[in-house]
Amino acid sequence: MSKNICFIDGLEGVLKYREVDINELVELPYDAVSYLLILGELPEEQELADYSARLHAGREINREVMDIIRMCNFNVDAMEALRTVISFISQFDPDLNDSSPEGNLRKAIRLIAIIPTIVAAYYRVSNGKDPVPPDPSLSHGANFLYMIKGSKPGPLEAELMEKDFILSAEHELNASTFSSRVTASTMSDLYSAVVSGLCTLKGPLHGGARAEVMNMLEEIASPENAEKFVLEKLEKRDKIMGFGHRVYKTYDPRGTIFKQLSKKLAESKGDMHWYETAEAVENVVIRELVEKRGKPIYPNVDFYSGVIYKYLEIPPQLATSIFAIGRVSGWIAHCFDQYEKKKIIRPRAFMLDEC
Numbered sequence: 001m002s003k004n005i006c007f008i009d010g011l012e013g014v015l016k017y018r019e020v021d022i023n024e025l026v027e028l029p030y031d032a033v034s035y036l037l038i039l040g041e042l043p044e045e046q047e048l049a050d051y052s053a054r055l056h057a058g059r060e061i062n063r064e065v066m067d068i069i070r071m072c073n074f075n076v077d078a079m080e081a082l083r084t085v086i087s088f089i090s091q092f093d094p095d096l097n098d099s100s101p102e103g104n105l106r107k108a109i110r111l112i113a114i115i116p117t118i119v120a121a122y123y124r125v126s127n128g129k130d131p132v133p134p135d136p137s138l139s140h141g142a143n144f145l146y147m148i149k150g151s152k153p154g155p156l157e158a159e160l161m162e163k164d165f166i167l168s169a170e171h172e173l174n175a176s177t178f179s180s181r182v183t184a185s186t187m188s189d190l191y192s193a194v195v196s197g198l199c200t201l202k203g204p205l206h207g208g209a210r211a212e213v214m215n216m217l218e219e220i221a222s223p224e225n226a227e228k229f230v231l232e233k234l235e236k237r238d239k240i241m242g243f244g245h246r247v248y249k250t251y252d253p254r255g256t257i258f259k260q261l262s263k264k265l266a267e268s269k270g271d272m273h274w275y276e277t278a279e280a281v282e283n284v285v286i287r288e289l290v291e292k293r294g295k296p297i298y299p300n301v302d303f304y305s306g307v308i309y310k311y312l313e314i315p316p317q318l319a320t321s322i323f324a325i326g327r328v329s330g331w332i333a334h335c336f337d338q339y340e341k342k343k344i345i346r347p348r349a350f351m352l353d354e355c
């Protein structure tokens with residue numbers, strides 16, 4: 001792996017996956033970005049066709065997996081089911097103990113392909129509906145929306161889901177990627193590393209923030225209520241979900257793209273309500289924290305993506321698992337890098353003081 005998996009300039013607001021800027025990446029299909037992350041280079045046309053074909057062929061889930069999904073608790077976050085099912089299916093992967101690069105790539109493709117189907121099947125069953133089988137002719141994003149809703153999405157909705165997966169795919173050594181890498185560093189298998197990532201992503205200070213943003217928008221309900229809501233939160237020293245970042249001390253470049261996309265979606269639906277409510281929250285947070293107190297607290301990846309999910313009528317219970325659909329390619333890229341190093345990650349306790 002010659003190129004860095006990820007580059008972030010937190011002061012200038014720059015993000016690159018393997019030296020390609022996020023503004024270019026977002027125009028590609030998710031499959032191409034996944035290939036870039038995992039195999040290190042952007043694919044040629046035939047390479048992308050072959051990779052997509054393998055991903056699309058791996059989307060199906062069998063009856064045993066459906067049985068497990070039906071046994072899950074439907075009143076909790078979908079991450080509970082996703083983590084359980086991934087842990088369950090690892091036992092039946094013929095390559096479970098094949099740690100060669102080829103064996104790991106086969107497992108990687110199966111994982112990336114199957115996670116959206118698990119999330120969608122869980123969602124359908126938990127709503128008393130039959131699961132919708134994947135459609136191999138559709139892109140990663142369009143197929144996911146199709147499996148959730150049971151009808152093919154329009155072009156803008158399909159494009160937004162695809163871009164959401166791309167923008168969520170990778171972000172250097174964030175908490176969940178670090179967890180995955182630590183697991184891989186013990187030379188444990190890829191399923192275990194992905195389960196570690198899922199467990200860490202679900203926390204509300206990390207991927208769980210997206211669902212919290214959706215709940216917050218629901219609570220605020222309209223732009224006129226944003227001022228009071230934010231001021232009361234700040235008075236209590238509560239965090240505003242979807243704002244702030246350990247690395248970015250300026251606007252998160254993914255936040256900028258998500259903001260533009262959410263506006264486009266709102267306009268296309270002729271309903272600016274959620275966009276304007278979110279923008280009102282942003283204006284108060286920036287006035288209070290950035291302008292008055294000089295703290296670099298801007299919208300992060302979770303804020304306007306939460307707005308997009310509101311328009312796509314995705315419930316908050318699915319938000320973190322949808323984040324995982326995109327992020328799994330990043331976790332796997334880091335695991336492959338770690339497997340090559342063959343070196344255990346073992347920090348000393350005093351390093352925690354710097355975290």
Ligand code: ACO
Pocket residue numbers: 174204205206207209238239240241242243244245246247295297300301302
């Ligand atoms: N709302 C209000 N104040 C904030 C926020 C926020 N969202 N984020 C940071 N601050 C303030 C803190 O209160 C603190 O103020 P103080 O110095 O007066 O005590 C200061 O900014 C520094 O905050 P920390 O929590 O120390 O910053 P840290 O780098 O440790 O945390 C984090 C980053 C976890 C993202 C934090 O900003 C946060 O909790 N945000 C809300 C949750 C969220 O949106 N998480 C998603 C992050 S992106 C991702 O993981 C996919």
